[in-house]
Amino acid sequence: MLSRAKNFLLEIIFxxxxxxxGGEGEWLCENCAHKIQLNSQQFCPVCWQANLGGRICARCSSPLDGLRVAASYQKNPELAHAIQTLKYKFSEPLAANLAAILARSISSKNYQAERIVVPIPLHKKRLRWRGFNQAELLARFVSSKLNLPFAHGLVRTKNTAQQAKLSRAERIRNLAAAFELAPDFSPQGKTILLVDDVASTGTTLIEAAKILKQNGAREVWGLVLARK
Ligand SMILES: [Zn+2]
Ligand SMILES: [Zn+2]
Structure with missing residues (x-):
């Protein structure tokens, strides 16, 4: 709450x-959000071989059935900048415009079954320090844009060290048992759309998907803005 009030004051001064x-009033205006080029190609979230829809390839196995990466960091510097901004500023209009990019990147795809939008959670200590979870902001807007239910399906039980500084093997070890199913949430028979701002190696999404699959989820897909 404090950081929201602080942001609000800062936005009045600056x-x-x-x-x-460069237009005034928004971090990423709707016009510029629309200019962001969506990925025409997707990748297997385990071996990162290119494919069409982002579904896991036949050679790989993972609790994560697929991953949609909306756009490329390299080709869209304004997207990279906007993602960075959302990480540190609670801005609902920015989250809404970024969520529109996420929604655009999957709206062409036909999903059957009941889908539920679930954000990758932050540990409560990190949440308290930061004031908000950018993945949750994005997931809420994705759920309203796609007209799908939203749920806090997962809880982060371990305050994991910064993933970016770790090797792949360290990331997997670091994330083991980092998530738990949220009380009162059942993914039984459902297709879950796991939302995060970015993916790097995919291990966070895979660890989260593992918990959902262990609890009966039918399919788990990741949805992120870009791959770092
Ligand atoms: Zn603009
Ligand atoms: Zn693969």
Whole structure:
């Protein structure tokens, strides 16, 4: 709450400019959000071989059935900037515009079954320090844009060290048992859309998917803005 109030005051003193066009009033205006080029190709979330829809390839196995990466960091510097901004600023308009990019990247795909949008949670200590979870902001807007139910399906039980600084093997060890199913949530027979801002190696999404699958989820897909 405190960080929200602080952001609000800062925005009055230092006006916000769009990271794309420099226009005043928004971090990423709708116009610039629309110019972001969506990935035409997706990748297997385990071996990262290119494929069409992002479904896990026949050679690999994982509790994560597929991953949609909306756009490329390299090709869209304004997206990279916007993602970075959302990490540190609680901005609902920015989250809404980024969520529209996420929604665009999967709206062409036909999903059957009941889908539920679930954010990758932050540990409560990190949440208290940061004031909000950017993945949750994105997931809430994705759920309203796609007209799908939202759920806090997972709880982060371990305050994991910064993943970016670790090797792949260390990341997996670091994330083991990092998630738990949220009380009162049942993914039984459901297709879960796990939302995060970015994916790097995919281990966070895979660890989260493992818990959902152990509790009966039919399919688990990841949905992220970009791959770091
Ligand atoms: Zn703009
Ligand atoms: Zn693969």
């Amino acid at each position: 006006p916000i400019h769009c990271v794309g066009c």
